[in-house]
Amino acid sequence: MTDILHGNLIQAPSFGVLETIPRGYLVLEDGVIEDVYRRLPERYAACPVTDWGQGLIMPSFADLHLHAPQYPMLGMGMDLPLLEWLDTYTFRTEARFEDLSYARRVYRQLARDLIASGTTRVAMFSSRHAAATLILMEELERAGVTGLVGKVNMDRNAGLSQETTEESVSETLRWLENCRFRLVKPILTPRFTPACSDSLMEALGKLAAERGLPVQSHLSENRGEIDWVGQLHPDCAQYWESYRKYGLWKKGTLMAHCVHSDPREQEAMAREGVWAVHCAASNVNLCSGTAPVRELLNRGVPVALGSDIAGGDSLAMNQAVVMAIRASKLRQMETGEPFLTVPEAYYLGSGAGHRYFGGGGGFQPGTKLHAIVVDDSGFPEPARELTLSERFERAVYLMDRRSIKAVYSEGVSRL
């Protein structure tokens, strides 16, 4: 079936490139992008057109790092030091997902909130619970959120949320057996090196190799953590090597934060194709620092953005884009490294993440449509007619759930 979307088309197909087509046409065949056009080709003349008027049609957001069971604690505990925050809020909140009816309610709200905020692809941490993780995946699929979800593994230093090594492995197997979803797939998720014993890391590395499963975890978020990993793995010169030792450091592995990754660690990421997921709001909220994003990119490390709720305080990925710009401006003042422009940061929060999942950076023919439609008519009345680039920039800063009028995920309208 042919569908045609008509409106102002805006895309950042690659890092730093912005393309606009005023009142253009986006042609879909069964949800797959056929192409975009300035004028509608004759052969589509008879097809139905969805006209979004002056709306801005742009690729949706991809959130490559967030903790689903921390959604209930969004915006709380921000005055606490990291370890107290983990004990008072994080581990206690995550432990609640033993209760499956609670999990169902919270995850349904989260999945709808993601779609309403324009996020259609995610790489997500769940809790340690296999059953709640399956409920999370089911609710995401129902709402139209696609991507990867991981049951978290943590058999040490995880307070109330801790499991034994045996439980951790058997729950993981039970969870994997029951992962039968079309759009949401499993990803192995050792919480981070200090929370996983050597034998658990070994078991997960084996599983990753045997079943070809992807991996996500945390890397070099703060200095205390880095020192801790050094004590736990004296044979590893750097944090990342504690993942490599067990076969978890491989192409497509997602590493959240990388705030303190030095050139050697960055080169190890570039060499192996490991991704850095930049979570600017969380890194400031938890006093971790500002990540060297441009340095990572210049070294060839693939970078995407994450909301990192609930270290981050907002699911809205346009706000994650704005915070990435702000963090880069703070770094520029410190190091002289040029800040991220709006199109650059938007690409990291959108196209880069879509590419991780095999999609296109922008509206790439042959890929399923992941897009939002923004109505900017409620924004302040401008002093003159704006270019589409200006309207794009303003939308990145000002959009919220009220201005996001449509969300397409995997080619289907979901809002």
Place this chain on the structure above:
Amino acid sequence: MTDILHGNLIQAPSFGVLETIPRGYLVLEDGVIEDVYRRLPERYAACPVTDWGQGLIMPSFADLHLHAPQYPMLGMGMDLPLLEWLDTYTFRTEARFEDLSYARRVYRQLARDLIASGTTRVAMFSSRHAAATLILMEELERAGVTGLVGKVNMDRNAGLSQETTEESVSETLRWLENCRFRLVKPILTPRFTPACSDSLMEALGKLAAERGLPVQSHLSENRGEIDWVGQLHPDCAQYWESYRKYGLWKKGTLMAHCVHSDPREQEAMAREGVWAVHCAASNVNLCSGTAPVRELLNRGVPVALGSDIAGGDSLAMNQAVVMAIRASKLRQMETGEPFLTVPEAYYLGSGAGHRYFGGGGGFQPGTKLHAIVVDDSGFPEPARELTLSERFERAVYLMDRRSIKAVYSEGVSRL
């Protein structure tokens, strides 16, 4: 007439103090706070009660620095260096307010947006135009926004927006003659030292003294500007002295930014009772830096917050509070100076500003009510029952126009 508001009362009556009364009573006599009560005194038993249920009743926000004629450019030009941003956007946009019907439309939208965002008191820059400034004051008063508005003075280095010295003075007099508003009063507004000739500064200083008018301007926002002032006033050891020279440095003078104010400048503020208005988002967006807020406070300088649109990208003062916290966390990482807690930063964005205008820090008996009611029932379902302090903290981070259910300004419900 007696009005009683019933709900969860939350206030930060002074810096760092948070007080909560679960399901308490706030008694108003003709819009003036009589007192707050845990239980309703017998003598009010027959009075009508507005029950906000589980809503959070808390003091509204006060925005002590924003540029009304920059509202149309909100969220744009953020990739440009400061001077190019001024030329391409700011001066051109401000020049549009020659057109009074445009001014009427934009200022009406702005005034409503302020109320919807929970801001009931402002200290605001207008453009150079007397007529448009009067329209701005009229629209604020109509919507219920109270405070101070200044016709901007700028007879040099102001591109398209520039006026001659004679025009600047005569327009100011014409504007002052026509300021007949109940809740919105005039404030003298030399844009900043580089945009005002010595004779203009002199005329404004004279006017301030003769009519007892308050003054607002900018101070030490970035290093280039500070050097520039040094060249323009070689007789002044520091930026602030260029204001003092003309009688503009006095008790209650509002100085936006103070990012690079050193101990000597800070002491001059404390000594004279000059206020620092901290605009964290703008200072990062324009790569100015992070202001030494706790240092200013420790030296006895009164501090309030400003959205500084359109260097800032959001009118929402809860976001200004959150950005002030983030900026303070970045400073803590750099200098070790403790960050601003949520109650501290909220006080700066609310009570401190109300006090500037003679109101109370919290619900102080004898002052007119300035408050918002936040409905947090749409926030993520928590993992356990939350304390009111936790709900307060979460509301500061998560509230938006959808969750602000009521706004009281000068004792009157305005939303």
